[in-house]
Amino acid sequence: GAVVSQHPSWVICKSGTSVKIECRSLDFQATTMFWYRQFPKQSLMLMATSNEGSKATYEQGVEKDKFLINHASLTLSTLTVTSAHPEDSSFYICSAPQSWQGHGYTFGSGTRLTVV
Amino acid sequence: ELKVEQNPLFLSMQEGKNYTIYCNYSTTSDRLYWYRQDPGKSLESLFVLLSNGAVKQEGRLMASLDTKARLSTLHITAAVHDLSATYFCAGNAGGTSYGKLTFGQGTILTVHP
Numbered sequence: 367g368a369v370v371s372q373h374p375s376w377v378i379c380k381s382g383t384s385v386k387i388e389c390r391s392l393d394f395q396a397t398t399m400f401w402y403r404q405f406p407k408q409s410l411m412l413m414a415t416s417n418e419g420s421k422a423t424y425e426q427g428v429e430k431d432k433f434l435i436n437h438a439s440l441t442l443s444t445l446t447v448t449s450a451h452p453e454d455s456s457f458y459i460c461s462a463p464q465s466w467q468g469h470g471y472t473f474g475s476g477t478r479l480t481v482v
Numbered sequence: 483e484l485k486v487e488q489n490p491l492f493l494s495m496q497e498g499k500n501y502t503i504y505c506n507y508s509t510t511s512d513r514l515y516w517y518r519q520d521p522g523k524s525l526e527s528l529f530v531l532l533s534n535g536a537v538k539q540e541g542r543l544m545a546s547l548d549t550k551a552r553l554s555t556l557h558i559t560a561a562v563h564d565l566s567a568t569y570f571c572a573g574n575a576g577g578t579s580y581g582k583l584t585f586g587q588g589t590i591l592t593v594h595p
Contacts, residue, residue: 372524400582409570409585410525459524463580469513469530471583476524 372474389460488586511573
């Protein structure tokens with residue numbers, strides 16, 4: 367089945383540094399990738415939608431200069447958290463539509479980011 | 483804008499009992515999805531409901547969709563401890579089958595012996 371490989375699974379970084387999270391579609395082409403953030407005991411909130419070869423669409427309230435999204439190829443989308451702060455600590459999940467099925471989404475395994 | 487509301491948000495069940503989680507959504511959704519999430523893990527797809535009256539079953543879980551009432555249900559039959567997890571429903575709107583998902587708040591299910 368379709369797999370989205372997300373790395374790293376967890377990362378600890380110092381305040382002020384940047385962290386890059388990668389999502390690769392292993393056996394299909396992901397023209398679209400959704401990026402979600404999930405705080406403890408809360409639901410998933412969409413941050414942005416990336417489309418291969420074009421600029422990402424950010425949801426209201428999400429700082430595009432802080433959360434840089436790149437979708438340079440049909441198999442790779444990246445999220446870079448720039449100048450991370452403790453309040454950015456969260457669980458980040460990517461997801462790609464299973465367009466060949468007509469419905470459904472494949473989710474990455476998630477990245478636990480802790481900023482100290 | 484699509485809004486999705488689940489209830490209850492917390493559910494403590496005894497093993498062997500039955501219960502239903504409800505998912506109401508505010509506007510037309512092309513699809514209705516149910517997911518399971520274990521602590522520290524990503525989402526596991528349970529069901530996708532494609533049309534009014536759709537019913538899907540897998541083991542002790544059964545999901546249904548009533549598009550007229552804008553309601554989906556996830557019914558748990560004879561709960562077992564392994565079903566303890568957080569369950570999310572999600573819909574997508576905007577006239578496309580592959581649009582962004584809007585998630586409900588999640589239902590934290592705990593099954594006790």
